[in-house]
Amino acid sequence: MRDFHITRQIGAPVEAAWSVLADIDHWPEWTKSVKRVESLSQQPYGVGSRVRVHQPRLRPAVWEVRDWQPSRRFVWQSGVPGLNIVADHVLEPNEHGCMAALHLRYDGPLGAVVGILGKRITTRYLAFEADGLKARAEAAQ
Numbered sequence: 001m002r003d004f005h006i007t008r009q010i011g012a013p014v015e016a017a018w019s020v021l022a023d024i025d026h027w028p029e030w031t032k033s034v035k036r037v038e039s040l041s042q043q044p045y046g047v048g049s050r051v052r053v054h055q056p057r058l059r060p061a062v063w064e065v066r067d068w069q070p071s072r073r074f075v076w077q078s079g080v081p082g083l084n085i086v087a088d089h090v091l092e093p094n095e096h097g098c099m100a101a102l103h104l105r106y107d108g109p110l111g112a113v114v115g116i117l118g119k120r121i122t123t124r125y126l127a128f129e130a131d132g133l134k135a136r137a138e139a140a141q
Contacts, residue, residue: 002106002115004122007099008130010137014091014098017137018071021089021100024051031132032056033125051076057121063087082110100133102126 010017020030024045027034033055040050040062049065066086067075077086088103104122106115115122 002111004104004115004119004126005101006123006126006130007101008134009094009096009098010091010100010134011097012137012141014071014093016140017091017098017100017133020133020136020140021091022070022074027053027129030136031129033128033132045074053078055125061085079108082108083114084108084111097138100130102130 020026022045025037025039027037034053035056036054038052038054040052041048045051045065046068047065049068050062051065052060052062054060061078063076063078065074065076067073071091073088073090075086075088077084079085084107086105086107088101088105090101090103092099092101104126106112106118
């Protein structure tokens, strides 16, 4: 298993959810999956921005933004030799606010092994992020 995906309906406009999601420096305030964030680039964030993310039980990782579409989507990637990790964050407006879809994929020669061994923590951290995003965006309303 290399691909992990989770969705959450958010009872807030897509702009409110984006303001939470795009404010990467404040992720430790609303998701238990992130302890600390270090910006390695000038703000505002966009394609090419780099961030070092410290997560519980994992080594710090540098993530680089590959796609940045305000109020819609951002994709970033991280990796080490033999492993490339791509995380996609998508917001879609709907009649109830917006839908958040989070997707994480492990690629490379080690991708399948890391996916199998990391299934539990990956699934848990995606849920922390999705639930935290939902709660923070809805609380801002």
